[in-house]
Amino acid sequence: MENLPTAVSKTIPTPTENPTRSLPEIFNSFSEARKNGFLAVKKLKDQGLGVVGVFCTYTPVEIFLAAGLIPVGLCSTSDETIPEAEKTLPRNLCPLIKASYGFAITDKCPYMYFSDLVVGETTCDGKKKMYELLGRFKDVYVMELPQSQTRPWAHEIWLSEIRRLKERVEEKFGLVITNEKLSGAIRERNLERAYLKELYELSILSPPPLTGLTQLSLLFGVQYKFDHQSKIKEIKEIIAKLKQSYEIGARPVPASAKRIIITGCPMGGVTEKVTRVIEESNGVVVAYENCTGAKQMDRQIRENGDPWKALAEHYLGLGCAVMTPNLARLELLGRLCQQFSADGVIEMTLTACQPYAVESTTVHNFFRDRNLPFLTLETDYSTGDLEQLRTRAAAFLETLP
Ligand code: SF4
Ligand code: SF4
Numbered sequence: 001m002e003n004l005p006t007a008v009s010k011t012i013p014t015p016t017e018n019p020t021r022s023l024p025e026i027f028n029s030f031s032e033a034r035k036n037g038f039l040a041v042k043k044l045k046d047q048g049l050g051v052v053g054v055f056c057t058y059t060p061v062e063i064f065l066a067a068g069l070i071p072v073g074l075c076s077t078s079d080e081t082i083p084e085a086e087k088t089l090p091r092n093l094c095p096l097i098k099a100s101y102g103f104a105i106t107d108k109c110p111y112m113y114f115s116d117l118v119v120g121e122t123t124c125d126g127k128k129k130m131y132e133l134l135g136r137f138k139d140v141y142v143m144e145l146p147q148s149q150t151r152p153w154a155h156e157i158w159l160s161e162i163r164r165l166k167e168r169v170e171e172k173f174g175l176v177i178t179n180e181k182l183s184g185a186i187r188e189r190n191l192e193r194a195y196l197k198e199l200y201e202l203s204i205l206s207p208p209p210l211t212g213l214t215q216l217s218l219l220f221g222v223q224y225k226f227d228h229q230s231k232i233k234e235i236k237e238i239i240a241k242l243k244q245s246y247e248i249g250a251r252p253v254p255a256s257a258k259r260i261i262i263t264g265c266p267m268g269g270v271t272e273k274v275t276r277v278i279e280e281s282n283g284v285v286v287a288y289e290n291c292t293g294a295k296q297m298d299r300q301i302r303e304n305g306d307p308w309k310a311l312a313e314h315y316l317g318l319g320c321a322v323m324t325p326n327l328a329r330l331e332l333l334g335r336l337c338q339q340f341s342a343d344g345v346i347e348m349t350l351t352a353c354q355p356y357a358v359e360s361t362t363v364h365n366f367f368r369d370r371n372l373p374f375l376t377l378e379t380d381y382s383t384g385d386l387e388q389l390r391t392r393a394a395a396f397l398e399t400l401p
Helices: 023-031 033-046 062-066 095-105 110-114 125-134 154-173 179-204 212-224 228-247 269-279 307-316 327-339 354-369 386-399
Strands: 051-054 070-073 117-121 140-143 258-264 283-288 344-350 374-379
Touching: 023 033, 023 212, 023 228, 033 051, 033 070, 033 110, 033 212, 051 110, 062 070, 062 154, 062 179, 070 110, 070 212, 095 125, 117 125, 117 154, 125 140, 140 154, 154 307, 179 212, 179 228, 179 283, 179 307, 212 228, 212 269, 212 283, 258 269, 258 327, 269 283, 269 344, 269 374, 269 386, 327 354, 344 354, 344 386, 354 374, 374 386
Parallel strands: 051 070, 051 117, 117 140, 258 283, 258 344, 344 374
Antiparallel strands: none
16 A cells, blocks of 8 residues: 555545445445545556546547446546645636646545546647646546537547547557457446436436435446446446335425526536535435536447447537537437426536636526526635525525426
8 A cells, every 4th residue: 555645545444345235325335436446446456457547528438448447537526736736727727627637746636646547638728738737747648529519520530539549548558449349348338327317317206316415426426436247236226225215205305395407517526515505495406417417328329330430429429518519518408407397407617617607608598598597606616605605596596486
């Protein structure tokens, strides 16, 4: 353990498997997954497996899985290292970028520490320029992401970027990624997406069988569980237990709670404060449209035909504000609002995130035309704005019919 990053807690318990765990115990294992997952990654590293750090939902992680590598999410979700990052990066930059960079330079992120390769994409300007700085002390590979899904050549560009990534991974780790291996990884991830979708779609029920905070901790935590089989088993177990408790009358959410869809920037860690203030004001978050939720799990990768083309098609179709126009986000949002019988939509934007801040007007207009109440809450990774968020969320929820 002597080579671990300095700030990693030395007392993190080894995750245990217990088939008779209660629902709260399973929920805990997900909410603690990020903290506990580093031991699992270390163990896998010790077995000689390679680790690839990723920042974005556009990253085609099936390539790493097909290569027998472990993809890990690197986006940081606390402000702990932002002061250190601000010695290099401008202060008026999105906290996600500053925190991620800060954790990297201070050696405080075990996942960054263990990453043999870091893969980024040319999404927003802040992120892509941060990758240049990160490249001074990590092996960073940046994919060129087209900024439009409607140009006829966008698909060709992205497909060639995916093939280039394949070559980079093969060269770096000295292996060959066959079509068969990629198809297997696609099937594996599709299965995970399908079960996670089934899990969050339980909140279509009224009242939902789980709170938005629980849903968030499950969706966020799952990315730090690295064993496919046991992960699927746990998700299935949660679904079965939630259904069973609901059938016998468990109602963790009051029937009067207003049903909210969250959209905007990715969430997790300190930004769960947004869900918390909603749920403390007689609201319940029934679905997350953002990268922590449905955006990742709503669609499946095509399992027939050329797997490389299917991969490119799938990832290019994601509805992020870095795309222009970003029609996929509106399509998904509209569908989720209907499916989950939403009373209102709350958008969370991170301070200084230009793509989401500017696109907010488009989303606002979209909901105004559909007569669905919409609120934007801008926040950062501090807790200093908690009272302000609470006041604004409560005022919004009170206006809902
Ligand atoms: S919001 Fe956009 S840039 Fe950020 S992780 Fe999601 S897809 Fe990537
Ligand atoms: S939240 Fe916005 S500014 Fe921050 S990394 Fe994502 S797209 Fe870029």
